[in-house]
Amino acid sequence: MKKRVLNQLFAGSVFALSLFSFTATAVVPPAPSINARSYILMDYTTGEIIAASNEHEPHGPASLTKVMTGYIIGKELERGTISLTDPVTISERAWARNFPGSSLMFIEVGREVPVSELQKGIIISSGNDASVAMAEHIAGGEGAFADLMNAHAQSIGMQNTLFRNPHGLPAEGQVTTAFDMALLTQALIKELPSAYALHSEREYTYNNIRQYNRNSLLWDRSLNVDGVKTGHTAESGYSLITSATQDGMRLITVVMGTQSEVARAAESKKLLNYGFRFYETVTAYEAGESFVSQRIWGGSIDQVELGVQDAVVVTLPKGQRDRLEANFVLDKPLEAPLALGETVGRVYLTLEGEDIATFPLVTQQAVERGGFFKRIMDNIKQRFSDE
Incomplete structure (x- = not known):
């Protein structure tokens, strides 16, 4: 001043x-046209919505759900109710064979796997099996864990979200919005920096199986992207939450319901470039x-x-x-x-x-x-x- x-x-x-x-007076052009069912571009620090369309429209969350699963794991670690070294015995419900054709950590029934490995398996490998295992470890079952997810969602202000399971596979009534997912991401980054840091990891190896993070923008050298999560089901299309920093500004984007993996990355990049080019956090x-x-x-x-x-x-x-x-x-x-x-x-x-x-x-x-x-x-x- x-x-x-x-x-x-x-x-x-x-x-x-x-x-x-x-x-x-600054000349700020309209936001770019985004080919997605809904999207949002938010300034992380202020919560200001720079651009959005249908951001409150209910949408199947797919694996974006795992951002909440990872958030709860981080919260429970913070509270001391669980620790990274806790052994988790893999039940038959969490067995990888129960989720054919979906993203997996490839854990086997009866084995003991530390919380630290399951946490990585959820965040980096997007493992549906690991999500069930941690839901059972924290809450005793998927239903009780979903109740915990919804309680956290309400406390964050996610008014149009309802979770039914910890992994995001289609379930009756399970919905979220681009706006709610931006709020969740904002809370994750602010409250749980250690847990959030895992979202920047590009690969993870478990049981001699090497898997790569599906967020392709982590490899984009033109942007400093350090998260967050991909999602896809046939019903919901391809979705992506991203966060990136530049010149002291952090932006969060959510695009939901694009046509392909390439499209969700391209549309997210357009939003990030627009935000960094024409706005600043002051x-x-x-x-x-x-x-x-x-x-x-x-x-x-x-x-x-x-x-x-x-x-x-x-x-x-x-x-x-x-x-x-x-x-x-x-x-x-x-x-x-x-x-x-x-x-x-x-x-x-x-x-x-x-x-x-x-x-x-x-x-x-x-x-x-x-x-x-x-x-x-x-x-x-x-x-x-x-x-």
Whole structure:
């Protein structure tokens, strides 16, 4: 923020904190045409949706389901209810032979396999057999594990998702959306970085069988893709969740229902290139930053510093950060005492007249009540003040 001009009005009305420059307005073309039943492009840090179509439309999740399975494994490891070295005895229900023609880790009934291997088998090899084995180990069965999946989905905010099994093979009523899968991916990256790191692994060998991650964008040198998951069934088509970073920005894409493996990668790449080319993630204010001094009545001092408690991060068209304007509204005239970090109003961040973010306006210092004479004088001044 390079220039700050404060127009002071009466307390309780709008105060304009303008951060102007004479940068030309950015020209941002429409998002590219995406050949998929539904898709979304999201800024990981802000949650801003840069582009989307049919993002809330229910869709069969296929193996995208395993992102939730891996998320729960990570959560249970974090809680200490399971450990990476736990031996898991493979039941007949988890036996690879029960899933002919589908993605497998190739585990055998009766064998003991460590959680660490099954976790890799799910995330890297997309093993349906490994998914059942871990569902049984964590919850005792697939049904109970599905209940756990749905509970986590609700806590994340996945309002249009219902899981029926841990692997994503077609089941009655099992649906998700591109938006919900983006939310899940955002939670996975933020909350479980160690578990997420496995999604960047390109290959995995178990039982002398070497398998490659089906996310072909992990090999694309033009992008820094580090996840996330592929999915395919005859009913759902080819789907892909990706996440990539560039110049301090992380994007998440979900494309669902494309026509082929090549198409899902190509459509995802188009979205990533568009997002990185025309947008950026900007820190408008740092945590604890003070940006205005305001009159306070009846205090030990006359001015109190106001600002933000948490960092304010927004998604903007590239080159537009200096055109941001911050308008803030005080809840009431400021009167002592005030505690450090006390909320006294709200700040509205705008670009070209449109609101793009709102956040609490807080005190950056504590202000005690002034002495008796100071309070009397301030009371008289306040009656004739327009602040």
